[in-house]
Amino acid sequence: MDLPSKYLNEAVEQFASLPSIGKRSALRLVLDLLKRSPEEIDRFSNAIKGIKENIKYCENCGNISDDKKCVICANPAREHRTVCVVEDIRDIMAIEATRSYRGIYHVLGGVISPMDGQGPEDLNIPTLLTKVREDKIDEIIFALSSTMEGDTTNFYIYKKISPSDITVTTLSRGVSVGSELHYADELTLGRSILQRLPFESTFKSK
Amino acid sequence: MDLPSKYLNEAVEQFASLPSIGKRSALRLVLDLLKRSPEEIDRFSNAIKGIKENIKYCENCGNISDDKKCVICANPAREHRTVCVVEDIRDIMAIEATRSYRGIYHVLGGVISPMDGQGPEDLNIPTLLTKVREDKIDEIIFALSSTMEGDTTNFYIYKKISPSDITVTTLSRGVSVGSELHYADELTLGRSILQRLPFESTFKSK
Structure with missing residues (x-):
């Protein structure tokens, strides 16, 4: 893909480095950004800067x-x-x-x-x-x-x-709630038979 | 979607403002960015800043x-x-x-x-x-x-x-090259009959 500007190219490369975003989608995103005001662009780029500078991880659980x-x-x-x-x-x-x-x-x-x-x-x-x-x-x-x-x-x-x-x-693994039995895959259905539950436990909540 | 950080939330909002990116995809993209080094994040946010600051439009054609x-x-x-x-x-x-x-x-x-x-x-x-x-x-x-x-x-x-x-x-509008006729939509097929070409023109290139 031959882009007419190296700055455009750099922005497209960056977006295309994100998961499941190809070069074509990346170009579409950057062209959308290009239509915005300088303030909006600033807000976008600051939001990205902000994640690394400001986001912490909970010292207890890693959230x-x-x-x-x-x-x-x-x-x-x-x-x-x-x-x-x-x-x-x-x-x-x-x-x-x-x-x-x-x-x-x-x-x-x-x-x-x-x-x-x-x-x-x-x-x-x-x-x-x-x-x-x-x-x-x-x-x-x-x-x-x-x-x-x-x-x-x-x-x-x-x-x-x-x-x-x-x-x-x-x-627990098993057949999804609300799904028809014959759509369940073999492994899941097999597990849900082997790990069957007392019927009473399904309607007597604690 | 309740996010545990306002900075994360802001970044997700920004990505979700792009065309065809929903909140869930936006979160996935931001979490991917979060795994990167500060230098990589800087490069990403600078690339976005750069498009507005550096990209010009051709005075002749608007490219x-x-x-x-x-x-x-x-x-x-x-x-x-x-x-x-x-x-x-x-x-x-x-x-x-x-x-x-x-x-x-x-x-x-x-x-x-x-x-x-x-x-x-x-x-x-x-x-x-x-x-x-x-x-x-x-x-x-x-x-x-x-x-x-x-x-x-x-x-x-x-x-x-x-x-x-x-x-x-x-x-010219018409049936796509390489496609089977019965897959063409009515409008396109209709146009390609009305605007039929001299057969010789299709193999005699200028």
């Missing part, structure tokens, strides 16, 4: 935060002895949106993935192990992706914490 | 340029008396990629679209009319989108230039 502790960890009404282990902050947002969880979180920042050169040392695991050692946790809930990498990471942490008087749980 | 004249208008080997009228610079790139055109361009910056509040006065039409009046053009080629708005714009300019000794042409 993104403007303060030392994120809003969830700083909330005394949450159950601080129940920790849900997630991959990144989008998972926190997804779980929070269900309004079914009152504990706190622990953000790993990814999963163990040798293919991508990401080992346990690249993840936010040590602080979790420290919390376990210092006896601050009653239950750990694994809420990582249901992939090989997610399962590996679950197992790695499980081995490290060598659970004695700590409960370790994981999200 | 994006780093100098007073764009590379096409500055090229003496181009036929400067043949002008192809396009909507934006992406159309120039598309036509240049065909390597079939040796003239110059004129970028309108859009089409007449009352629905979007865009009238003729918002477009780069006066400079084109001046060129016509000063007898600098032999042929004008309309290469706007084949939509109601594009057709309206063509007709508006056609009326304004009241062609006397100037040739006005438009892109």
